[in-house]
Amino acid sequence: MALLKYLQRLLGREQPSEPDPAELALEEELKVRLRERCARFRRLLSANKRALEAMSEVEDRLSGAKPFGMDYVHAVSTRAVTAVFQMVRDLNALSDNSYAALQESFDRIRAEMEILLEELPHLDGPLILHLDQIDLSDLTLVGGKMANLGEVAANAGLTVPDGFAVTVSAYYRFMEYNGLQQELNRRIQATDMQSLDQVFSLAAALQKAVLMAPLPPELEEAITEAVENMRAKAGPGLKLALRSSAVGEDSLGVSFAGQYRSELNVPPEEACEVWKEIIASKYAVTAMSYRYQHGIPDDAAPMCVGVLAMVPAAAGGVAYSRDPVAASRGREQILLNAVSGLPQAVVDGAVTPDVFIFSRKIPPELIRKRLAGPEGTPPSLTDKQAAELAKVAIALETYYTEPQDVEWALDAEDGRIVVLQSRPLHAADSATEQSHTDHQRPGEEGSEAFALEDLPQGLKVLAAGGVAVSPGVGMGPVFVARKEADMLSFPKGGILVVERALPRWAPLLSRAAGLVSETGGMAGHLASVAREYRLPAVFSLPDACLLLDKADEATLDARRCAVFAGRQPQLVSIEAEPPNLMEGSPVHQRLQALSQLMVPLNLLDPDAPEFAPDHCRTLHDITRFCHEKSVRLMFEEEDADASRRMGKQLKAGVKLQYWVVDMGGGFRHRVSGPVVDLEVIASAPMLALWDGMVAVPWAGPPAASASGFMTVMLESTMRPELESTAPNAMANKNFFLISDNYMILQARYGYHFCTVESLAGEKSHENFVNFQFKGGAADRKRRQLRARMVADLLEQHGFRADVKDDSVFAVAEGYSAPETLMKTRLLGYLLIHTRQVDMVMLETERATALKNKMLADMEALSAKPLMGCTL
Known part of the structure; x- marks a missing residue:
């Protein structure tokens, strides 16, 4: 307060030609304080940018086709929380802890996010379940494949093989016994899952770790005993099929088709060792890539294994209760694929199968067939057997009330059709x-x-x-x-x-x-x-x-x-959007829930009573509150006129008002009065920015079409700007904080806000210029198009730009001081010439012409030497 009173007295009277040493000391103390406050303000703005970037990234990931894993969910949540925590801390430091309640709101939101990020504990259960003990209610214990097989056996009246499930509880017991899960998680999180060479290396390491680990004695005993019971029932010729049945397989909206391993004709005495091989297949390249692309974390897909008696198959294959491609065109029919012997050759794609197409009438009628073998080779199925198989497909669709993908085998001993698997059918989009x-040709089927x-x-x-x-x-x-x-x-x-x-x-x-x-x-x-x-x-x-x-x-x-x-693009009549494979997946759902604690903005009106810490319900609310209050603290201090008393009004013959606060070295000499001339400014970044602002005269707002004009508030966009010495309600938004090689501008032009920060010193690796731009008075679509245009212009001049809705965040860093100043000048040009252009952004020709003119102006500016801002 003493400093403020001194400053009021200092700026309110004529200064002596030789200032008092005590006053000079107080003035220097004031500058030190300003530098400290500015440093905190800069950190807060930087944290604000990081927080908004994280939130923007979350929205892009949720709506886009790019896959991500739980490691990303943890990382982006941590980035957002850390940035917002920094903002809360710096705001309270700026305000002498005036917003302590904001910390409480932040802690509450962070605690809710931590709950969502916790891994759910798994439930204990039996290590072994016989097939006649299993139905769909056991989905989380035995996985989709075995749960459906038990359901078919118990309730659909169809034949399935004898066997049992080694449950998910056995999987967890194996992992805990060897301490594997933590090590596997660590390696997965450290791998770039979009890099195939890294995934290959990871797969080899993880599968080796699983295969080398011993089985818990109680699990080995349980598997051995269950196999012996099967052998006692089947006789000495028993051979086994061990098939993966991961939780989430066929139940998360994805098929996992062929992603996990199955082993056929396994001798009973090798069941335990082959069980480990099936578990290890969870970490094959195909399986890990598939889970990652579909947003399924490792802990959401624990592995169960079905141990089934081999069927002596005369034929086998896959039956679709509806053709997955033809059904999308409204021509519903049953599609059967068959080969002689085991069905593995069909599902693995190793051979071309016989194809039978049936109508969906009752009973089904054969429409046509295509046999894969040479002429004279007997078909894998007779027409009568194929018709029976079509009835099985219809029966399973009726039972499950949705189209089915059925793997089957024809028992060579009794001619019965044995169902090996039934799962929901994924049709073409x-x-x-x-x-x-x-x-399509007429009559084509x-x-x-x-x-x-x-x-x-x-x-x-x-x-x-x-x-x-x-x-x-x-x-x-x-x-x-x-x-x-x-x-x-x-x-x-x-x-x-x-x-x-x-x-x-x-x-x-x-x-x-x-x-x-x-x-x-x-x-x-x-x-x-x-x-x-x-x-x-x-x-x-x-x-x-x-x-x-x-x-x-x-x-x-x-x-x-x-x-x-x-x-040949002319062959494409409709451009199909790439699928969002993540949507609905566990990882996507987790990020969606977290986004509700991060992204929505509820605090809209800074003057409303609800604009308060206890009304902050999201991280975005906190960032909005911190930004608004920090700007007021820096530039409005204790009352509406404090910003004037903290700085000097810039005299430069322009109509917009700017106030300049010198933190040291920003002025060429001490300025005693309330106004500073542009000639006195010594801050190289500020002069570079100003050079860009005045380099090309602004022609005023573009003439808008009727629709564009109606989207703009007349008083905000068309009112003439006031003279620089006249009162202006927006003046407290236009502030420069400067030193010799640093500048930050906080400005508001009508309805859009911007921040420009530039450091241009001797050390290139420390130099940067960044730009934040938001708002406008036109409708949202026009503002979004303007933001994209600004980003495009900057990206062509070495900036890295991100667009979020109608906001642009751009940065250029690591350049030499002259290069940094040149880029700062380009921002000055954009500040002036992007005003109110949002009105015409939906008029394609005018918007393109405007962008081309700006691009030409910026190219010309880049070719000119900087004026009056050398280091």
């Missing part, structure tokens, strides 16, 4: 398929046929034929992959071409534009994953690797089952 209905007529002229066909297993059109460089190591070289946006449609190629599908295989069919695991990713895919295309080996850019049209040379 109808929007993706829409662009191909125009090319199913997804097997292809047509090349009615094509635009001049297209070169590189390869044609096969089966469209996932619709769509994809364009990109062709990449033929023959071995697993080729995965590391696959280009983003490429068309993947393989000899066999094996599940191991699944990690590449999120990066691919299309998929072609020489083998495989609609029912293969890789086909299911392609449909989940809405990836155009054609299987069983003869000699695809040979035909496409030397191809460069190409277009895959899955509906026509053809690959054309070059990019």
Whole structure:
């Protein structure tokens, strides 16, 4: 208070030519205090930027297609909380702890976020459950595959193999016994899951750790005893099938098709060791990549294993109760894929199966069939057997009340159809398929046929034929992959071409534009994953690797089952949005819940009684409160006129008011009166900014169209600015804090706010200039377009820019002092020339012309030497 009274007295009377030494000492003390307060204010603004960036990132991740894991959820939450904590601490330091209640609101929000980030404890249960003890209520204990198999056996009246489940409780017991979970979590969190080479290294290490770990004695005893009971029932010839049944498989809106391991024809005495191999498959490259891309954390997918008696299969395969591609076009039919022997060859995509298509009438009628073997080779199923299988598919759909994907085997001993698995069917997205209905031939049925007529002229066909297993059109460089190591070289946006449609190629599908295989069919695991990713895919295309080996850019049209040379965008009538694979997943849901404690803004009116600490319900509320109060503390102090008393009014012959606070070295000499001339300013960054502000005369607001004009408040946008010495309600928003090589401007022009901060010293690694810009008086869409335009202009001049709604955050750092000052000058130009242009942003031609003019002006400014702001 003594300093303030001194400053009031100092600025209220004529100064002597030789100031009193005591007064000079007090003035220097005031500058020290200002520098300390400015340092806190700078930290608060920096934390505000980090907090808003984290919140913006959260919104982008929730609405976008980019995958993320729980490590990201923890990291972004920590970043937001840490930044807001810094703001609360600095605000209370600036205000002599006037907002202690704000800490209480922050602690409450942080505690709620910590609860959401906690890992849920797992429930204990039996280590072993026989299949006749299992139904859908045991989903969290035995996983979707075994729960559905038990349900089919108990309630659907269909035949399933004998067997039991080694439960999720056994998985947790194994992990705890060896202390594995913490080590696995640590390694997963330390890995960039979008880097395939890192994922390969991680997979090798994690699988080795699992395979080397011993089983708890009680678990080994339980598995051995259950296997012996099966052998006593089946006789000495018993062979086992050990199949993964992870929790979340088929129940989180994703299929996990082929992502985990199954082992067939396992001798009973090897059951314990093979059980570990199935557990280890959870950490295979395919499985980890798939979980990450679908937002399923490791702890949300504990592994159960089904131990089943092998079926002596005469034939096997997959039955779809509805064709997953044709159903999206309204032609509902049953699709059966079959091979002689075990069904594994169908689901693994290793061979091209026999295909039977039935109507959904009761009883089903055979529409047509396509046999894969050479002429004269007997089919895998007779028509009568295929019709019985179609009835099974219909029965399972009726029971579950949704389309089913059924794995089956035909028992060679008694001719019965044995259900090995039934899960919800993932059909092709109808929007993706829409662009191909125009090319269908009259009377064409199913997804097997292809047509090349009615094509635009001049297209070169590189390869044609096969089966469209996932619709769509994809364009990109062709990449033929023959071995697993080729995965590391696959280009983003490429068309993947393989000899066999094996599940191991699944990690590449999120990066691919299309998929072609020489083998495989609609029912293969890789086909299911392609449909989940809405990836155009054609299987069983003869000699695809040979035909496409030397191809460069190409277009895959899955509906026509053809690959054309070059990019052919005219074949795409509707551009399908990439799927958000994360939506609805555990990780997505967790971030969604956390975002409700971070992102919503409830404190809107700074003058309302509710603008108070105890009304802060989110981190965004706290950032808004801290920013508003810190600006007032810095520039309005104890009453409405304090900002004038803390600084000097700038005299520069302009109509906008600016106040300048010198923290030391910002003026060329001591200024005794209430006004400072521009010629006295010694701050290089401020002079650079000012040079940009006046370099090109502002022509005034652009003439708006009627619609643009109606979105703007007339008094705010069209009122002439006041003379610099006249009273101005907005004056307290336009402040420079300066030193010789530093400047921060806090300004408000009508309805938009901006902050510019610049440090241009001798050490390049410390230099920076950053810019925050928000608001406007037009509607939200126009303000958003202006923000994007500003960001584009800055990015072309070396800034890193982020846009959030109508806000821009831009920074350029690490440049030399002259380069930093040049970039600061460009910001000065933008401050003046982006005013009120939001009114015309929906008028494409005018907006483009305006942007081009600004770009030309900025290019011209960049070529001119700086005036009056040398270091």
